[in-house]
Amino acid sequence: MPPKQKFTKEEIVSAALNLVRKEGAEALTARSLGDALQSSARPIFTVFENMAQVRDEVKKAAEEIYNQYIREGLKEKYPFKGTGKAYVRMAREEPNLFRLLFMTGAPQVPKMDDLMRYVDTVSTSITDAAKESFEVDRETAQKLHHHLWIYSHGIAVLQATGVCNFTDEETDKMLTEVGLSLIKYMKE
Secondary structure (H helix, E strand, O other), X not given: OOOOOOOOHHHHHHHHHHHHHHHOHHHOOHHHXXXXXXXXXHHHHHOOOOHHHHHHHHHHHHHHHHHHHHHHHHOOOOHHHHHHHHHHHHXXXXXXXXXXXXXXXXXXXXXXXXXXXXXXXXXXXXXXXXXXXXXXXXXHHHHHHHHHHHHHHHHHHHHXXXXXXXXXXHHHHHHHHHHHHHHHHHHO
């Protein structure tokens, strides 16, 4: 008979997610998670086979938090710019989750089109917002999305690593300036 579960999967993932939020992904070990649950590590393994499964679930939970940020960005007056601002805001407000999702290498180094799908499950919605905002074809919108993602990623990394801090207003201004310059160039 399998051992009785002391914690649910959701409770373990929630505790692991909070641990990563506070201390970073490298702090997530069986021992630290057991401590966070005020238990030994043993009950974790009545629900999960190994810590890799726990890490996978934490990453899924972090992706959902990221998607919430992007959905909020898509509700702004200028949805395309709103997603860039949301990306940077997540880096500022959730630096350890941002690092987990966007500052660790992919299993294989992807090309740019594949990279966008790898790092961004809502990539199509963002490209659609660029297409609508700037009244351009899908290819141009996708190119604009790629360029501004790289720019936004740079700002976000500066935020997440504590190298530099930007207000929402500063981020808005920077994204506007670069976005308008790019769209002018692409429409020429």
